[in-house]
Amino acid sequence: MVASVAGLGVAGYLTYEHFTSSSTLACSDNSVVNCLKVTTSSYSSVAGVPVAVLGLVFFAVMLVLQLPPMWRRPEPAVRIGRLAWAVVGLGTVLYLLYAELFSIDAICLWCTAVHVLTLVLFGTTVYATSAYPVLEDVDA
Amino acid sequence: MPSNRPGSSGSSPKKKPSTTAAAKKKSSSSERFAERQAAKQQAAQQARRARTRAYGIAAIALVVLVVGALVIVKVAGGGSGSGTVDQASPPAGTPIPAATLTHLQSVPISTFTAAPTSGIITTPQSVNDPALTADGKPDLLYIGAEFCPHCAAERWPLYLALTKFGTFSPDPGKIHSANEDGDVPTFTFYGTTYSSPYFTFTPVEATTNKPDGSGGYTVLQTPTQAQLTLWQDTNGGSFPFVDFGGKVVLPSAQYSFVPLQNLPFSAVAAQVGQNSTQIGADIGASAAQLISTICTSLSHDQPAAVCSAVHGG
Known part of the structure; x- marks a missing residue:
């Protein structure tokens, strides 16, 4: 839950930066750590939707799925849905990481923070889902 | 394999004083059976949980490996998409009509x-x-x-x-x-x-x-x-x-x-x-x-x- 809240915060900042601030009409220096280069690249949006907004949606949904009452719910739909959502996040992170490293040739530290939080969420979700008893165990 | 069917305990119907003992024996046998069953189920459940947990840990490890591999390939000077940039354009540009x-x-x-x-x-x-x-x-x-x-x-x-x-x-x-x-x-x-x-x-x-x-x-x-x-x-x-x-x-x-x-x-x-x-x-x-x-x-x-x-x- 903490990772979801943190991710929501960082994704919110990136979304705010995407839609505001005249400083985004400038290119940063010529180095590998270059947030502007990443956030203004062609990979910064998918079908016209900013990736930052997609991140915001991801963390908002994940925050709901990570709430304690949701973890107490034994329905397979909730458990599998949460796991699937974490996998979606993981896939997106791997794609964006690949794009940063091999296509854009630059890394955005804010984006990296989002990636790390998504990986943490994936890890904790997978572990908690596998460690908690599944529905059939509860019935048994 | 133990059975809990009536009359299958092996006691004689003529020995009425021993009915209580037989019933006790029968009850004890059922309890042992239930305990064994429960133990089996618990063991199976634990094995299933352990297996699921192992899958989870393996999935996490796999992700860590993939991310690590991407970073290592990059640091080691692996592929870059940068070669697609306009190599034909000279520094001073091409003439404008x-x-x-x-x-x-x-x-x-x-x-x-x-x-x-x-x-x-x-x-x-x-x-x-x-x-x-x-x-x-x-x-x-x-x-x-x-x-x-x-x-x-x-x-x-x-x-x-x-x-x-x-x-x-x-x-x-x-x-x-x-x-x-x-x-x-x-x-x-x-x-x-x-x-x-x-x-x-x-x-x-x-x-x-x-x-x-x-x-x-x-x-x-x-x-x-x-x-x-x-x-x-x-x-x-x-x-x-x-x-x-x-x-x-x-x-x-x-x-x-x-x-x-x-x-x-x-x-x-x-x-x-x-x-x-x-x-x-x-x-x-x-x-x-x-x-x-x-x-x-x-x-x-x-x-x-x-x-x-x-x-x-």
């Missing part, structure tokens, strides 16, 4: 001043810096980079404004910002000389649009120490940076480059002077602001025809 330049230079200032300003995001800002001069004249310093899409957008109105006060020789060539940085068609000021009776123009294109193989772009021109200090003190060293004689600065591009992405140079040039299009309006309104700023900060409102047109005089 004379008819296109004539069109750009002939758009009346009144068209620029009439352009909608809704797309303007950054406007020139007054500063109190020491006078910036060169060759005894006020200097217009531009620091940009050929890879940078915001610089690519800003060069359009800057070129239009400058041609109202002087001439380029040779004319700027056309380039585009790096493919992974917007692919915006534009001019380059590298390799050009500008002359005006009112002020000097000092363009610095810091890099080309060609990757240097280490995450950056190859260096093209290096600012002087004075330019570097001014640039970094004013806007932290981001591109583009325009300083109007130390009186006014433009710390970033005036409008968004997004509508220009992936268009050919000719398509953007054709829209200059057309205030009904987003691109034409953004470039025109930006040019009007720059002309006005040059009039007030660099050229002492000369030439009168230009400055009165932009100021509505």
Whole structure:
């Protein structure tokens, strides 16, 4: 839950930066750590939707799925849905990481923070889902 | 295998006193059976949980391995998409057709001043810096980079404004910002000389649009120490940076480059002077602001025809 809240915060900042601030009409220096280069690249949006907004949606949904009452719910739909959502996040992170490293040739530290939080969420979700008893165990 | 069927306990029906004992024995047997069953189920459940947990840990480990492999391949100098950047474009750009330049230079200032300003995001800002001069004249310093899409957008109105006060020789060539940085068609000021009776123009294109193989772009021109200090003190060293004689600065591009992405140079040039299009309006309104700023900060409102047109005089 903490990772979801943190991710929501960082994704919110990136979304705010995407839609505001005249400083985004400038290119940063010529180095590998270059947030502007990443956030203004062609990979910064998918079908016209900013990736930052997609991140915001991801963390908002994940925050709901990570709430304690949701973890107490034994329905397979909730458990599998949460796991699937974490996998979606993981896939997106791997794609964006690949794009940063091999296509854009630059890394955005804010984006990296989002990636790390998504990986943490994936890890904790997978572990908690596998460690908690599944529905059939509860019935048994 | 134990059975809990009636009469299967093996006791004789004739021995009535032993009925209670038989029942006890039967009950005890059922309990042992239930316990064994429960133990079996618990063991199976634990095994299942252990197996699921192992899958989970394996999945996490796999992800860590994949991420680690990506980073290691990159650090070790593995593949890069940078090779797709326009390698054919020479640093000074390719020539722009004379008819296109004539069109750009002939758009009346009144068209620029009439352009909608809704797309303007950054406007020139007054500063109190020491006078910036060169060759005894006020200097217009531009620091940009050929890879940078915001610089690519800003060069359009800057070129239009400058041609109202002087001439380029040779004319700027056309380039585009790096493919992974917007692919915006534009001019380059590298390799050009500008002359005006009112002020000097000092363009610095810091890099080309060609990757240097280490995450950056190859260096093209290096600012002087004075330019570097001014640039970094004013806007932290981001591109583009325009300083109007130390009186006014433009710390970033005036409008968004997004509508220009992936268009050919000719398509953007054709829209200059057309205030009904987003691109034409953004470039025109930006040019009007720059002309006005040059009039007030660099050229002492000369030439009168230009400055009165932009100021509505």
